[in-house]
Amino acid sequence: MKFSSLLLAAALLAAPLSLAAQHQHGAQPGAAAHGHQAVGENHAHTSxxxxxxxxAGAYHLELVQQAGxxxxxxxxxxEATVAPTGTTGTVMLLTSAGKSSTAxxxxxxxxxxxxxxxxxxxxxxIVSVKAKGQSLSARFEKLDASKAKPGKAVGAAYNCPMQCAGSASDKPGSCPKCGMALVKNT
Known part of the structure; x- marks a missing residue:
């Protein structure tokens, strides 16, 4: 009896959380809105x-990397920009070399x-800000993965094992030059 009561209580507590994670982003009446599965995920639309x-809570945080x-x-x-008046914050940094710091x-x-x-x-x-009386945070991972590796096309998931030029593809198939099966990038 106690176990089923605990399960029911856990389900009731989790329900508002899963509903809060699903939300619409400025959808116009009649337009299809996209929902989200979890707080902090990548958005499928253009930033x-x-x-x-x-x-990040009722807001969003957008991170743009530029040199330095x-x-x-x-x-x-x-997704309209909110003026940062009175906003303070820090960002915890983890480098590709495994070193951490705070800025x-x-x-x-x-x-x-x-x-x-x-x-x-x-x-x-990991961005943490205090804005409009709320503490907001968001984690941005694999930031170094966005840099293209030499010899591989950006976004290509498959390449020819013989490294043929122009063989990069986002789906499996055969190399257009030598005919070998493309292999998944590691």
Missing amino acids: PHGGIVRT ALHVYLLDAK TLTPSGDHLVATLPAGTSLRTA
């Missing part, structure tokens, strides 16, 4: 500033900026 968008700096934009539910986010126009140490190849960034 306003060309970065990576994560859900990280730019963080606070976005509302419709302060400072306001710069319509967003926040953190300066990166020279030569940093960033793997993970």
Whole structure:
């Protein structure tokens, strides 16, 4: 009897959490809206500033990497940029070499900026901000994976084992040059 009561209580507690994780983003009446499976996931749509968008409470955080700096934009539910007035924050950094550090986010126009140490190849960034009376955070992973490897096309999941030029593909198949089966990138 106690066990079934505990299961029922756990299910009731989890229900509001799963409902809160599903939300719409500025959908117009009659337009298809996309739902999300979990807080902090990648968004399937284009980000306003060309970065990576994560859900952070009722807001979104967009991370844009540029040489020597990280730019963080606070976005509302419709992905419109929110002015960072009174917003403070930090970003925890993990490099590809496994070193960690923390950088302060400072306001710069319509967003926040953190300066990166020279030569940093960033793997993970955890952004924490205090905005509009709320504490928001988002984790951005595999940031170094977005850099193209020499000899491989960006976004290609398969290549010829003989390294034939022009063989990169996003799906399995045969090499257009030598006819060998393409192999999945590791």
